[in-house]
Amino acid sequence: xxxxxxxxxxxxxxxxxxxxxxxxxxxxxxxxxxxxxxxxxxxxxxxxxxxxxxxxxxxxxxxxxxxxxxxxxxxxxxxxxxxxxxxxxxxxxxxxxxxxxxxxxxxxxxxxxxxxxxxxxxxxxxxxxxxxxxxxxxxxxxxxxxxxxxxxxxxxxxxxxxxxxxxxxxxxxxxxxxxxxxxxxxxxxxxxxxxxxxxxxxxxxxxxxxxxxxxxxxxxxxxxxxxxxxxxxxxxxxxxxxx
Amino acid sequence: xxxxxxxxxxxxxxxxxxxxxxxxxxxxxxxxxxxxxxxxxxxxxxxxxxxxxxxxxxxxxxxxxxxxxxxxxxxxxxxxxxxxxxxxxxxxxxxxxxxxxxxxxxxxxx
Numbered sequence: 438x439x440x441x442x443x444x445x446x447x448x449x450x451x452x453x454x455x456x457x458x459x460x461x462x463x464x465x466x467x468x469x470x471x472x473x474x475x476x477x478x479x480x481x482x483x484x485x486x487x488x489x490x491x492x493x494x495x496x497x498x499x500x501x502x503x504x505x506x507x508x509x510x511x512x513x514x515x516x517x518x519x520x521x522x523x524x525x526x527x528x529x530x531x532x533x534x535x536x537x538x539x540x541x542x543x544x545x546x547x548x549x550x551x552x553x554x555x556x557x558x559x560x561x562x563x564x565x566x567x568x569x570x571x572x573x574x575x576x577x578x579x580x581x582x583x584x585x586x587x588x589x590x591x592x593x594x595x596x597x598x599x600x601x602x603x604x605x606x607x608x609x610x611x612x613x614x615x616x617x618x619x620x621x622x623x624x625x626x627x628x629x630x631x632x633x634x635x636x637x638x639x640x641x642x643x644x645x646x647x648x649x650x651x652x653x654x655x656x657x658x659x660x661x662x663x664x665x666x667x668x669x670x671x672x673x674x675x676x677x678x679x680x
Numbered sequence: 681x682x683x684x685x686x687x688x689x690x691x692x693x694x695x696x697x698x699x700x701x702x703x704x705x706x707x708x709x710x711x712x713x714x715x716x717x718x719x720x721x722x723x724x725x726x727x728x729x730x731x732x733x734x735x736x737x738x739x740x741x742x743x744x745x746x747x748x749x750x751x752x753x754x755x756x757x758x759x760x761x762x763x764x765x766x767x768x769x770x771x772x773x774x775x776x777x778x779x780x781x782x783x784x785x786x787x788x789x790x
C-alpha cells in the first residue's frame with residue numbers, strides 16, 4: 438500500500454473541499470443564485486411557507502420542477518402537476534446515465550451513488566462532466582458531493598433571500614425578482630442547447646405553450662412538451678435522413 | 681384541488697423527480713446518451729421547460745402581473761439578445777433582461 442491509500446479520510450475530505458470551492462467559483466453559481474432568488478420570491482407569492490420552500494429545494498433540487506410545483510399546485514389538477522414535474526425531470530435519466538461511468542470505482546456498492554445522484558441537477562452535472570475527468574478516480578465521488586452540496590447550499594441561501602425580500606420589497610423590485618425565474622431558466626437552457634434539436638424544442642415550446650394555454654387545453658404543459666418536443670425530434674430525423 | 685402541502689411536495693415534487701435519478705442508476709450503462717429515445721426525451725423535457733418560461737411571462741404571478749405584457753416580452757427578448765450578443769453570457773442576459781423590465785416599469789407604469 439502506498440501512503441496515499443492508507444490515509445483515505447484526509448484525501449476524501451480534501452476532495453470534498455475542492456468540490457465545494459469548485460462550486461462557489463463556478464460561473465453557474467450566479468445563474469443558480471438568480472434562479473433560486475426567483476424561486477424564493479415565487480414561493481412567497483403563491484403562499485407557501487419558508488420551510489416548505491427550503492425543503493423543496495433540498496429534496497426536489499430541480500429548478501424547473503420546483504417552479505412547476507409552486508406555480509401550478511393551487512390551480513392545476515394534481516395529476517397535471519405530477520405529469521408536468523415527471524416530464525420536466527426526465528432529463529435526469531440521460532444525465533445520470535452519462536455521469537455514472539465517471540463515478541464508477543472498484544470498491545463500494547451502488548449505495549455510495551445515491552447521494553451524488555440526488556445532487557445531480559443541471560448545474561452540478563455540467564460542472565461535474567467538465568471537472569471530473571481531471572480528478573483521480575477514488576476522489577471523484579467526494580469531489581462531486583462537494584460540488585453538489587456547495588451549489589445546493591448556495592441555492593438554499595438564495596431562495597431564503599428571495600422569499601424574505603419578496604415579502605418586503607416594493608412592487609417594482611418584487612416583480613424584478615419574480616422575473617429572474619423565467620430569465621434564468623431561459624439562459625440555462627440556451628447555454629445547454631448546442632444541438633439543433635434542443636434549440637427547435639425550446640423555440641417550439643415557447644410558441645406551442647401559450648397557444649395551448651390560451652385555448653384552455655387541459656394538461657397544457659405536458660402536451661406542449663410532447664407536441665413541441667416530438668416536432669423538434671421529427672425535424673431532426675428528417676434532416677438526418679436527408680444527409 | 682387541495683392537498684396537504686408537505687404531502688403534495690413529496691408525492692408531486694420529490695417522487696416524480698427523484699425516480700428518474702434512481703432509474704438512471706438502475707439502467708446504468710445500458711442506455712447510450714446519444715440514442716434516439718434519449719434525444720426525443722430530452723427534446724420533450726426542453727419544450728416543457730420552454731412552456732414553463734412562457735407561462736410565467738404570459739400569466740405572471742403576483743407583482744409581475746403589474747408589469748405591462750409588452751414590457752415583459754421586450755425584456756425577455758432583450759435578455760436573449762444580450763445573451764447571444766455578449767459572448768453567450770448568462771449573467772449579461774439576465775442583467776439586461778432585468779434592466780429592461782425595471783426601466784419599462786418606471787417609464788410605462790406598473
